[in-house]
Amino acid sequence: ALARCLVADAKIILFDEPLANLDMHLRSSMVDAFRDIHRRTGATIVYVTHDQAEALALADRVAIMSRGKVLQAAAPQEVYRAPANATVAGFVGRGSIVGGTVIDHAEETATVDIAGHRLVARSAGTSAGPVKILLRPEALRISPEGMPATVLDSVYRGPVHEVRLALPMPGPGPGPGPGQELLIDSTEAVAVGQSVNVAVSDAWIIPGA
Structure with a gap:
């Protein structure tokens, strides 16, 4: 044909x-x-x-x-x-949608708090307050410093270990809700239950979410 x-x-x-x-x-x-x-x-x-x-x-x-x-x-x-x-x-590609709070914002970026950790995210324009943030696995890596998390599961995919992480439960005041998880590709094996830190190189604040 x-x-x-x-x-x-x-x-x-x-x-x-x-x-x-x-x-x-x-x-x-x-x-x-x-x-x-x-x-x-x-x-x-x-x-x-x-x-x-x-x-x-x-x-x-x-x-x-x-x-x-x-x-x-x-x-x-x-x-x-x-x-x-x-x-x-949620449909295109792999990634995690997590809740956070905008602390400060500029025209195309904003400082957000996720699980007590602050980082800069790309934005189409937003105001202070609760938001949903998209974090792609390739923009996350296990690092000595960063967002705290606990390993829930790890699956070997060949090139990488696909690791599922749990963010800490929120304390008093604004912050993410319970049960939030991250998906990350790690070149090194990690153990279930291990505490790690995650460095974020890119994040996107989802419009209207």
Whole structure:
């Protein structure tokens, strides 16, 4: 079907889950082939997929839909780094949405308190008070200093250990609610129950959350 489209010099090509039944390595090589076809033909490609890695790798614009409504349509990098709302933040990629409190804010950043630890987060504009903050695993690392947490679980994924952490319960006054967890990729194994500190290199305050 793809060969027929290319021979006919089609200007618009629809892909509907084309790689759903392929193994991992063949899927990867076909994604590269699709990218090459797009570059060489200049055709508009509408690519329907449930595989987020494929969508982010192939698209110049990604549309996130829920219940028939487009929640965000933007470049892949923007959808991933600055999701428009909590639904998109929870759906695209891996990450943790935690509660915090804005202490001070500027035009594009804000100082927030999460579990008694203060850090600077990116912001689309917010005011002081409770907020929801998106923390991606690649922006977190176990460090001698940082946000305190306790190891709940660790799963070996090959390149990294996928570690689930619990934030401390809040004390008196404003702060995160109980039961908040972080997901972090660690190159070193950690033990369940171990107390660690987490350094945060990037955070995003979710608009309207």
